[in-house]
Amino acid sequence: MKKIVAIAVIITCMLTGCAKVDKKKVINIGISQIVEYTALDQSRKGFIKALEEKGYKEGDNIKIDYQNAQGDITTAQIIGKKFASEKKDLIYAIATPSAQGAYNATKKIPIIITAVTDPVQAGIVKSLNKPGTNVSGTSDYLPVEKQLALIKQLMPSVKRIGVLYNTSEVNSEVQVNELKKAAKGYEVITSGVTNTNEVNSAISSLLTKIDVLYAPTDQLIVSSMPIIVKNTLEAKIPVIASEKGSVESGALATVGINYYKLGYEAGNMAVDVLKGKDISNMPLKISAETEVYINKNTLKALNISMPKNQNIKYIDNK
Structure with missing residues (x-):
């Protein structure tokens, strides 16, 4: 029986060609940013740096799709729908409109946010200590x-x-x-x-x-x-x-606050999610450094x- 299976595999390879299978999974991450601006750009750079330091590198084992809404809230919603339809492995949403756009589009794909002053009021988490949704990350709230x-x-x-x-x-x-x-x-x-x-x-x-x-x-x-x-x-x-x-x-x-550090911490949280941590139980973090x-x-x-x-x-x- 084993010989028959082996022969069948050989014949299939001869007919269709047996390409080498790359077992390395490429993780698709969508980054949605509401507008190009210094603080938000720094948050994005900090996020990517944290991923790199934990072994997640663009062109190696992750693919980053960066989309900028150019300040338009409707465009932020469209970007969220795009990422949801493409079934990204994780979405990084920078600023409140982008976070809302991503959350409106999907309740399944994990969404790491940053530069969102009040995630509860924005309607994307139930509480800061226990989000209870597919969203967590860092807030730029400052008294x-x-x-x-x-x-x-x-x-x-x-x-x-x-x-x-x-x-x-x-x-x-x-x-x-x-x-x-x-x-x-x-x-x-x-x-x-x-x-x-x-x-x-x-x-x-x-x-x-x-x-x-x-x-x-x-x-x-x-x-x-x-x-x-x-x-x-x-x-x-x-x-x-x-x-x-x-x-x-x-x-x-x-x-x-330091937005690069804020994004870096969000990147660390993203790594935890990619490694299997339940995002719905991950407390959101607020920077205490000013x-x-x-x-x-x-x-x-x-x-x-x-x-x-x-x-x-x-x-x-x-």
């Missing part, structure tokens, strides 16, 4: 009290805080509401926009009513930072941002005194 303390330190006489935010992004709504609750003793004046075309007129109107502008980690707002900075500098209004990239673009200052960044040129342009004896990192964007 707004830290930014308020920075405002008080740099500009103690400020009374009116303006906020420009994207009304269609839940991440932004969460930050605005938290600011309103925490900013005791301040008047908070908000202005909502839905696209980049509205930013210029909205900021122009807002600047006549405020002493300082607070910019949340809102992808529409941070990608519009050059326009915002141009208007605020002309009006001598400081911008307190929520992440380092905005300060590099000319905002005055921020208490920020650093103060101040744009030296903007500080000088606004004639604000340079803080002394502080652990501050100065940015010089000449």
Whole structure:
């Protein structure tokens, strides 16, 4: 019987050709990023670096499909559906709209997220400690009290805080509401926009009513930072941002987190999932490390005194 089977195999090989079988499984990972921006780019680089250090390398045992939505939420949804239909082994979603797009598209493929301020409010996990869904990862949540303390330190006489935010992004709504609750003793004046075309007129109107502008980690707002900075500098209004990239673009200052490290930690979590860990029981992680960044040129342009004896990192964007 064994001889008959062996002969059958030989005959089959002669007729069809027996190619060598590569037993190495190639893992397909889809990366969905809402927009090209410094902080989010760093998150992607950190993620890929963590994979590499754990033995998962592009062109070797993983294939990465990177898709950028260019700031369009509808496109982020389309990317999520694309990855789901292609049955990726894992999806890495950078920022809230991309995370929501991926989760709306699939409840089976594991989704590692990063740069999502409030995953619970975004509707993609049940709780931070136990997601209960196919989603886990890292959040860029940062208590707004830290930014308020920075405002008080740099500009103690400020009374009116303006906020420009994207009304269609839940991440932004969460930050605005938290600011309103925490900013005791301040008047908070908000202005909502839905696209980049509205930013210029909205900021122009807002600047006549405020002493300082607070910019949340809102992808529409941070990608519009050059326009915002141009208007605020002309009006001598400081911008307190929520992440380092905005300060590099000319905002005055921020208490920020390291997005490369945030992405790196997300990469480590992805490795755990690829090795069989149950993502629905993986607690989401929030960075506890923060650093103060101040744009030296903007500080000088606004004639604000340079803080002394502080652990501050100065940015010089000449």
